Amino acid sequence: MQASIIFIFLALVAIIWGIQRYRVKARRNRLFQEPLPPEHITILENHVPLYTRLPKELRETLQGCVNYFLDEKVFVGCDGLEITDETRLIIAANACILLVNRRMKRYPGFKTILVYPNTYVAKQVSYSGLVEVHKDSTRAGESWHRGPIVLSLTDVVRGSSNEQDGHNVVLHEFAHKLDEQNGVMDGLPVLRESAHYKEWAEVLTREYDEFLDRVERGKNKVIDEYGAVSGVEFFAVATESFFEKSKQMKKRLPELYQQLQTFYGLDPANW
Numbered sequence: 001m002q003a004s005i006i007f008i009f010l011a012l013v014a015i016i017w018g019i020q021r022y023r024v025k026a027r028r029n030r031l032f033q034e035p036l037p038p039e040h041i042t043i044l045e046n047h048v049p050l051y052t053r054l055p056k057e058l059r060e061t062l063q064g065c066v067n068y069f070l071d072e073k074v075f076v077g078c079d080g081l082e083i084t085d086e087t088r089l090i091i092a093a094n095a096c097i098l099l100v101n102r103r104m105k106r107y108p109g110f111k112t113i114l115v116y117p118n119t120y121v122a123k124q125v126s127y128s129g130l131v132e133v134h135k136d137s138t139r140a141g142e143s144w145h146r147g148p149i150v151l152s153l154t155d156v157v158r159g160s161s162n163e164q165d166g167h168n169v170v171l172h173e174f175a176h177k178l179d180e181q182n183g184v185m186d187g188l189p190v191l192r193e194s195a196h197y198k199e200w201a202e203v204l205t206r207e208y209d210e211f212l213d214r215v216e217r218g219k220n221k222v223i224d225e226y227g228a229v230s231g232v233e234f235f236a237v238a239t240e241s242f243f244e245k246s247k248q249m250k251k252r253l254p255e256l257y258q259q260l261q262t263f264y265g266l267d268p269a270n271w
């Protein structure tokens, strides 16, 4: 008797869980297929030049990604900033450009995007031997491991409006989010095929060494020197250049371009 009650209870839990999962999936599919309302498309056309450069069929996919992103993420204004549709859309569209031709078209593992009006000051802790050193560091954005993204709106708008200067804080911080999807942020994101890892490691290691050498000789172009901080930052700034200095990267750093082209499934130099 007791065994059959337990069985019925477990069956009910499984059914409710199945219905819930079906609803979440159905909702996700609907959001991905829904175009944005015309007033939101106008915001993208006016403030996200990378969106207008996208091939038409990818623009439709991007709209679905943006729909889902806006539904899933929570935007929090800091220092009195009021979050507008414009702010949400500029951030969502730039973030989703990284996903538009990837298999997983969402950013799992975190929910919140904190937006400051301008660059903000964060406490930075480092160690000098056994001494803990605290200092203030001014930032345009940051990505917390398995936690929120923090952005300065002034830098978001500046980065989005000029799509050819290689600086885009949203592309940068969300590249970090892709990087951490395998559990560690180490400059090695989840690649499409397991067969791609060997070549990625060879090319990225060589390109990073050559980049450090160019930076030291004062001969660096295409990729921002901030990438010299680490392999993690190199991947993030290389992503900014891949989208915003795509022609220069394809010409000067074709092997790095090829790796990112395969990773993102995009060829922005031909847009």
Ligand SMILES: [Zn+2]
Binding pocket: 172, 176, 232, 233, 236
């Ligand atoms: Zn970074």
